[in-house]
Each structure stands twice: as structure tokens, then as C-alpha cells.
Amino acid sequence: MRRIGAATACLAVTLVAGACGADSAETAGAPAADEKVSLSVWSKFSGRELGILQKALDGFHAKHPNITIRNQGSQDDDKIAQSIRGGNPPDVAISFSTDNMGQFCSSGAWQDLKPYITRDKLDLSQIPAATRTYTEFKGVRCAMPLLADVYGLYYNKEMFAKAGISAPPKTMSELFEDAKKLTVLNPDGSIKVAGFVPTIGFYSNHVQMWAANWGVQWRSQDGKSALGTDPQWQAMLDWAKKFTDFYGRDKLAKFTAGLGQEYSPDHGFEKGKIAMAMDGEYRTAFIAAEAPELSYATAPFPVADDRPQLYGGGYTTGTIIGIPKGAKNAGAAWELVKYLSTDTAPLQEIARGLKNVPSTVPALQDETLRKDEHFRTFLDIFANPNLATNPASSNGGAYLKTAEDFAISYQSGGVPDLKGGLAKTAAQIDADAQLGG
Numbered sequence: 001m002r003r004i005g006a007a008t009a010c011l012a013v014t015l016v017a018g019a020c021g022a023d024s025a026e027t028a029g030a031p032a033a034d035e036k037v038s039l040s041v042w043s044k045f046s047g048r049e050l051g052i053l054q055k056a057l058d059g060f061h062a063k064h065p066n067i068t069i070r071n072q073g074s075q076d077d078d079k080i081a082q083s084i085r086g087g088n089p090p091d092v093a094i095s096f097s098t099d100n101m102g103q104f105c106s107s108g109a110w111q112d113l114k115p116y117i118t119r120d121k122l123d124l125s126q127i128p129a130a131t132r133t134y135t136e137f138k139g140v141r142c143a144m145p146l147l148a149d150v151y152g153l154y155y156n157k158e159m160f161a162k163a164g165i166s167a168p169p170k171t172m173s174e175l176f177e178d179a180k181k182l183t184v185l186n187p188d189g190s191i192k193v194a195g196f197v198p199t200i201g202f203y204s205n206h207v208q209m210w211a212a213n214w215g216v217q218w219r220s221q222d223g224k225s226a227l228g229t230d231p232q233w234q235a236m237l238d239w240a241k242k243f244t245d246f247y248g249r250d251k252l253a254k255f256t257a258g259l260g261q262e263y264s265p266d267h268g269f270e271k272g273k274i275a276m277a278m279d280g281e282y283r284t285a286f287i288a289a290e291a292p293e294l295s296y297a298t299a300p301f302p303v304a305d306d307r308p309q310l311y312g313g314g315y316t317t318g319t320i321i322g323i324p325k326g327a328k329n330a331g332a333a334w335e336l337v338k339y340l341s342t343d344t345a346p347l348q349e350i351a352r353g354l355k356n357v358p359s360t361v362p363a364l365q366d367e368t369l370r371k372d373e374h375f376r377t378f379l380d381i382f383a384n385p386n387l388a389t390n391p392a393s394s395n396g397g398a399y400l401k402t403a404e405d406f407a408i409s410y411q412s413g414g415v416p417d418l419k420g421g422l423a424k425t426a427a428q429i430d431a432d433a434q435l436g437g
Contacts, residue, residue, distance in 0.1 A: 027115045028331030037067045037332045042075035042083075043094035049073075052353035053094075056346040060339050067332050080324065084109055089324035091333040094146060098134040098317045098389075099397030101143060106394050110142035110322040116334045117141065122342065126360045130316050130387040137392040144341035145359035147351055148318035149280045150378040150387075151209050153302065156182075157295045159193070159275045168276075168299040170311050172214075172239055175276070175302045180246065182275035191247065191255040194268075196276040198243035199252055200407045203262050204278045207404045210236060212315035212388035215307040218399075219391060224430050227403060228423030235304060237418060240411050249412060265290040281378035285355035298377040300384075313386025318359060357382050399429045 031037045045053050050073035057069045072090070077097055083089040093110065104110040117124065124132060127145060135143040155168050163182050169175040179195030186192045199205060211218070216232040219225060227233050244252060259273055260266020263286070268274040270291040278301055287294055303310040321341055323333045340346055341359070348366040351358040357378055358364060364379045381387065393399050406415070406425040415421040 027119050028329075028334070030331050030335050031066060031329075033066060035066055037329050038070065039067060039092060039329055039332055039336060040070045040072065040090040041092045041094065041336070042072050042080055042090040044074065044076050044096055045094070046073045049354060052350055055353070056340060056350050057336075059346055059349070060336055063339075064332075064335065067335075069336070081109065084324050084326060087326055089326050091323065091327045091329045092321065092336055093324050094319060094321045095143075096319055097397075098320055098392075099400065101134060101320070102137045102392040102394045103396050104322065105137035105140040105142040105392070108325055110324055111327070111330065112140050112142055113144065113322065113334070113337070114141050116338070120338065122338065126342070126362055128316075128361065128382060128387050129385075130389045131318065131359055134317060134389045134392060135320055137394075143320040143322040144337055146319045146321040146341050147347070147354065147356040148316050148359045148382060149282065150357050150382045151204060151212075151278055151280050151301060151315045152377055152381055153276060153299045154269055154279050154283060155276045155297055155299070156269070156272065156274075157297050159272075168297070169302045170300075171302050171305045171308065173305050176239070176243060176246075179243070179276065183247075189251075191251055193272070194247070194252075194255060194274050196243075197252065197256060197268070197274055198240050198247075198411075199256055200240060200404060200411050202256055203268075204280065206400075207236075207407050208390040208400055209278060209315040210240075211390065212313065213301050213307075213310065214304045215310050225399070225426035225433075227406075227429065228419070228426035232304065232307075233422055234418055235306075237407055237410050237422075240407070244411050269296075270294060281357055281375055282355055284372065284374045287374075296374070298374045300377070300381055310386045312381065313384040313388060314381045316357075316382060316387050316389050318356070393433060395433055395435070398432055402429050402432065 041057065043050070043053065050071065054071050057071055061067060061069060077095055077100060080089065080093045080095070131145045131148060135141060135145050153168055159182050165178055165181060169178050175196060182193070182195030183191065184193040197203070197205070200207065214232050214236040216236060217226040217230040220229055259268040260271065267286065269277045269279070270287055287296065300312050301314055321337050323330055323337060327333050344360065344363045347358040347360060347363040348369070351363065351366065352368055355375070358366065361383060364383055369379060370376050390400065402425060406421060409415050410418055410421060
């Protein structure tokens with residue numbers, strides 16, 4: 001998952017906010033064919049992944065031999081923010097943190113790309129609606145998507161067969177019942193194999209990822225937090241609490257403490273300690289490298305019992321690309337941004353190398369990606385009209401942390417009044433947003 005923590009994300013953009021006004025609606029023209037231009041591209045990629053990006057950049061240079069590119073990796077959002085404040089930003093910035101979009105756009109730290117899109121008559125309908133959502137804020141499109149992460153269900157086929165389960169669950173009730181059948185206890189009653197770990201904050205169990213499958217609303221029509229008014233929030237957290245109570249909070253804590261880290265070869269699902277898990281498409285690459293003998297399959301993640309129409313969709317986020325304020329070669333930078341984010345060939349090339357989902361509908365038809373049945377699931381989820389994401393905010397991902405902190409407290413038994421607690425949490429999110437905005 002190519003994202004950074006909310007605290008770091010907020011810090012990065014706070015360094016820029018207030019120091020940067022919005023750029024004008026004018027566009028810089030592309031350089032003439034005989035005009036020599038050098039572009040700097042900053043990203044957090046490193047090692048092998050930076051080399052994959054370089055191949056795509058080489059493809060752009062082959063089409064535009066007058067434009068050379070300096071590809072600099074290991075540059076996070078903090079470094080990009082500092083470069084903007086210092087008046088020496090890169091021409092193109094690539095970020096793994098979509099939670100920062102509200103700040104990037106509202107502060108003017110990243111330039112509004114709509115004038116370029118309008119001038120070039122770019123068709124954004126080739127990008128799914130959810131992905132368009134996380135690359136703009138309040139009418140300002142200051143980024144384009146560059147690959148996507150998509151979340152679904154991973155399940156152990158051997159364990160399913162042994163438990164007599166013939167198909168993956170499609171509803172949350174089915175997930176709960178299947179997990180009971182798949183769970184194996186040690187003689188002392190401790191957990192040996194968990195059918196599913198419901199602990200919020202564990203691996204990919206984050207509220208924004210679950211929320212997509214429950215059909216929850218983040219905001220009401222007046223723009224305020226809907227945590228206290230949308231009943232799906234109560235349903236989702238009650239389900240999580242019921243699931244936790246089935247295992248026992250202390251037993252779950254002891255079990256998860258003994259599992260490997262999320263991005264290590266000792267990952268619980270890869271080691272056969274967990275029968276079902278929510279995870280992104282990138283897990284297929286980890287399994288191929290670290291547990292090639294694992295017999296598993298993928299499917300869309302189950303949905304709320306009263307939202308069966310959502311099945312087939314899921315949560316998405318991804319890598320974003322834009323032009324920082326003060327870029328010296330904005331016209332040439334836009335040509336590169338447009339090439340990487342909308343041309344099918346480079347998108348497919350990077351997606352194959354990084355094992356991420358290409359972020360346009362035409363690019364989903366890549367034969368190499370689709371022939372992998374495990375990965376194909378995520379291509380189909382991305383193309384589903386029920387694909388969802390969390391909304392951008394003027395204070396980054398702060399509201400996500402507030403919501404998840406409350407969810408963890410409730411799940412662990414620290415909140416006696418769920419409805420009242422959700423209302424207070426919503427009020428806190430609104431107050432923080434007002435300050436952050």
C-alpha cells in the first residue's frame with residue numbers, strides 16, 4: 001500500500017499551506033521540438049521500483065528527444081513540500097499519499113491541472129469516478145492518478161475445502177459464519193488458525209477500507225461528518241465488536257502479536273495462520289515471491305447484508321502525480337504527467353512491473369495482467385461501478401485517524417454508548433476540519 005502515515009502527511013503540507021497561493025488558470029505551452037528542456041521528477045520509489053519508473057520515462061524521452069529527465073527517488077511528501085517552500089521544487093511530483101489531496105489542492109502547493117485538461121480536451125471518463133474523486137478537491141484537480149491499489153478478499157483454498165466451504169463469502173454474515181468454521185484452536189483454547197482477524201488497525205483492516213463494503217457515508221449533505229447520523233457506521237462497528245467477542249479480545253491480541261509484520265515473509269495469511277484476509281492487489285506479488293506453494297484465491301470483499309448491490313466493488317486508493325507550484329518547466333511537465341497518467345502503454349508497463357492496478361479503464365485490458373487469475377479479481381473490482389474511496393479533506397487524513405481511533409476504542413470495549421460516541425467523534429472531525437481548513 002503506497003501511503004504514508006497521516007501525521008507525516010499533515011506535517012508535509014502544513015509546511016506549504018499559507019506560503020503558497022493558487023496558480024493562475026493560464027497554461028504553459030509544450031516546448032518546441034527543437035527546444036532543449038530538462039525535467040526533474042521526484043518520487044518515493046527506490047531500487048527496483050525506481051528502475052521500473054525509469055523505463056516509462058525512457059519511453060517518453062524516445063517520443064520527445066528534446067526533453068531529458070532526471071529521475072530522483074526516495075523523495076517523500078515532506079521533501080517535496082520543503083522544496084516548494086524553498087522555491088526550488090521538482091517539475092513533476094509523484095506521491096503515495098492520496099490523503100493529502102485536500103491540502104495539495106486548497107493550498108496551491110500543487111498546480112490546478114484543469115486548464116491543461118480543458119485545453120487538450122482530455123477525456124477523464126476513462127478514469128473511474130472513485131479515482132477521479134481522490135485526485136481533486138472542491139473543484140480543483142491538482143493531480144492525476146498514476147496506478148491504483150484495490151482491496152479484496154484473499155482466502156486459503158485448502159482450508160475452505162477442509163471446512164466444506166465451496167465458495168467465498170459475499171456478505172458480512174457469511175464472512176462471520178465461514179470464519180467460525182475455519183478457526184482452529186489449540187488444546188488450551190488459544191487461537192491456532194483464525195478464520196478472519198477482525199481487529200481494526202491490523203494489516204489492511206482500516207475503517208476507510210471496510211467502509212466501502214458497508215456503503216457508509218462519510219459526509220452528510222451539509223458537508224459535515226456523517227459518523228453520527230449514518231446507521232451503517234453503527235452496523236459496521238457492531239459487527240466488528242461481535243466478531244471480536246467471538247474470539248475474545250485477549251485471545252485475539254495474543255494471536256496477532258505472534259504474527260509476522262504486514263510486509264514481511266512471515267505475514268499471517270502467507271504462513272497459513274489466517275484463512276481469510278482483506279488485502280490489496282500487491283499481495284499477489286508478495287505471495288508469488290515468498291509463499292509460491294500457497295493454495296489461495298481472491299474475490300471481491302463481502303458487503304453489508306443490506307447492501308448486496310455493492311458486491312463486486314471495493315475500496316481504492318493509489319499513487320498520484322502532479323506539478324508543484326513554482327515548477328520551472330510546467331508546459332513540458334504537463335506533457336509528461338499526461339503521458340504517464342493517460343497513455344495506455346506506459347500505464348500497463350509500470351503496472352506490470354510494480355504489480356499495481358493501472359488507473360484507466362482501457363489499460364485494464366492488459367493481457368499479461370489479466371492472465372493471472374489472482375490479480376484479475378482486482379482489475380474487475382476497479383472497473384466495477386461500486387468502486388469507492390474516502391473523500392479528500394482540507395486537513396489531510398486527520399479525520400481518518402479520528403474515526404479509526406474511536407473504532408478501535410469501541411471494539412476493545414472502551415465505549416459503552418456507540419451512538420453517542422459516534423456523534424461526539426463526528427463533532428470532533430467537524431471541529432478539526434474547520435481549524436484545518
